[in-house]
Amino acid sequence: MKKTKIGFVGLGLIGGSIAKAVRLHHPDYELVGFDKNEESLSLAVKEKVLNASTNQIDHNFMDCDFIFLCAPVSFNSAYLTQLKSYINKDCILTDAGSVKNGIHKEIEEVGLSSNFIGGHPMTGSEKSGYKNSKALLLENSYYILTPTQNISKVMIDRYKELIESIKALPFVMDYQTHDFVTGGMSHLPHVVAASLVLYMKEHDTDNHLMKQLAAGGFKDITRIASSSPIMWEHICLENKDNIIQILDDYMSILKDFKQEIKRGEGEKIHALFDSSRNFRNSISDFGSGALKKVYGLYCDLKDETGGIATIASALAKENISIRNIGIIHNREFEDGVLKIEFYKSEDLQRAKGILRREKYIVYER
Numbered sequence: 001m002k003k004t005k006i007g008f009v010g011l012g013l014i015g016g017s018i019a020k021a022v023r024l025h026h027p028d029y030e031l032v033g034f035d036k037n038e039e040s041l042s043l044a045v046k047e048k049v050l051n052a053s054t055n056q057i058d059h060n061f062m063d064c065d066f067i068f069l070c071a072p073v074s075f076n077s078a079y080l081t082q083l084k085s086y087i088n089k090d091c092i093l094t095d096a097g098s099v100k101n102g103i104h105k106e107i108e109e110v111g112l113s114s115n116f117i118g119g120h121p122m123t124g125s126e127k128s129g130y131k132n133s134k135a136l137l138l139e140n141s142y143y144i145l146t147p148t149q150n151i152s153k154v155m156i157d158r159y160k161e162l163i164e165s166i167k168a169l170p171f172v173m174d175y176q177t178h179d180f181v182t183g184g185m186s187h188l189p190h191v192v193a194a195s196l197v198l199y200m201k202e203h204d205t206d207n208h209l210m211k212q213l214a215a216g217g218f219k220d221i222t223r224i225a226s227s228s229p230i231m232w233e234h235i236c237l238e239n240k241d242n243i244i245q246i247l248d249d250y251m252s253i254l255k256d257f258k259q260e261i262k263r264g265e266g267e268k269i270h271a272l273f274d275s276s277r278n279f280r281n282s283i284s285d286f287g288s289g290a291l292k293k294v295y296g297l298y299c300d301l302k303d304e305t306g307g308i309a310t311i312a313s314a315l316a317k318e319n320i321s322i323r324n325i326g327i328i329h330n331r332e333f334e335d336g337v338l339k340i341e342f343y344k345s346e347d348l349q350r351a352k353g354i355l356r357r358e359k360y361i362v363y364e365r
């Protein structure tokens with residue numbers, strides 16, 4: 001039987017992570033890749049993530065079951081015409097881009113709409129490049145799919161199956177909704193983070209006291225300002241209309257803050273922060289939306305040597321497997337708490353009971 005074959009155009013953080021996840025869960029699949037960066041390609045071949053690499057779109061892409069376009073958004077469309085001659089009727093062509101309207105239109109124009117399903121893993125990092133890619137980056141993350149009107153259900157199901165097999169969570173929506181939603185919860189925060197950093201750069205004291213003394217608040221909210229400028233240039237241009245509307249709406253909220261502060265309206269300022277805090281607290285870090293991704297809890301650590309080991313062994317004694325454990329420090333838990341994640345909901349429920357019996361304070365978010 002023919003081995004499943006997957007092609008990658010762009011093997012950076014996201015392309016590399018998808019390829020590594022596929023290699024982890026499907027050691028027998030045939031993976032081929034093209035990237036402008038030859039170092040990334042040779043490392044991927046050396047690590048046996050790719051079976052073969054190429055420095056152009058060529059016969060290596062023949063007979064692929066899936067082709068992933070994982071270059072910066074606007075570059076993805078550049079290869080459609082060249083790829084078309086290698087795409088057979090059952091090949092699923094997809095991208096990993098953060099904006100979808102441009103690629104969906106180009107796909108229509110090139111005549112590949114019966115092959116295309118847009119894709120967007122809702123995970124990432126401020127780091128870029130193949131060297132930072134990880135097999136586990138996508139695990140337990142939503143993976144948005146934006147099928148065209150012309151694609152068959154069989155193809156959508158095949159794509160969902162692949163995504164589930166690498167432990168991500170497929171979520172289907174139309175591409176217009178995708179661009180509005182990601183505009184609000186991803187593109188806006190990146191623009192805001194960059195603007196906060198620029199504010200500090202331009203308005204710090206001569207001896208850079210803001211920069212030197214910046215604490216958790218500034219650092220938490222600006223981590224993503226270290227992301228790739230080329231990626232964000234493409235995203236802002238491709239999702240221009242949504243981002244402009246979203247920025248207008250956002251700036252009117254900033255204006256509300258300014259106005260109430262200027263007027264010295266304590267109750268109204270309080271109400272803005274209170275409403276924001278309540279809503280933020282209702283957003284689960286464990287992704288309990290339509291689909292529950294990870295089963296986790298937070299637990300106060302007793303102030304004693306070996307505190308983590310005591311908890312881990314209490315759970316191990318009851319045969320509860322821990323997926324992830326670590327101390328987190330943020331403003332919500334000023335002294336730090338232990339975050340514990342489990343594989344199963346049932347384990348989470350049992351762990352809560354055990355820890356509460358042992359007089360630990362357990363929180364869920």
Ligand SMILES: NC(=O)c1ccc[n+]([C@@H]2O[C@H](COP(=O)([O-])OP(=O)(O)OC[C@H]3O[C@@H](n4cnc5c(N)ncnc54)[C@H](O)[C@@H]3O)[C@@H](O)[C@H]2O)c1
Binds near residue numbers: 072073097099126
């Ligand atoms: N970084 C994230 O957090 C994130 C998350 C989800 C989706 N995405 C999307 O995934 C895509 C890739 O982002 P990334 O974070 O992996 O970026 P990256 O910079 O890590 O990787 C991009 C790769 O594309 C290659 N490349 C650039 N121009 C090319 C061209 N013209 N032809 C061939 N290869 C080219 C680069 O050499 C690099 O290896 C983008 O479309 C981005 O919008 C990114």
Ligand SMILES: O=C(O)C(=O)C[C@]1(C(=O)O)C=C[C@@H](O)C=C1
Binds near residue numbers: 097121185186227
């Ligand atoms: O965690 C990060 O560093 C990210 O910025 C990831 C992030 C986001 O959440 O905005 C960035 C862009 C994507 O298209 C999807 C995910």
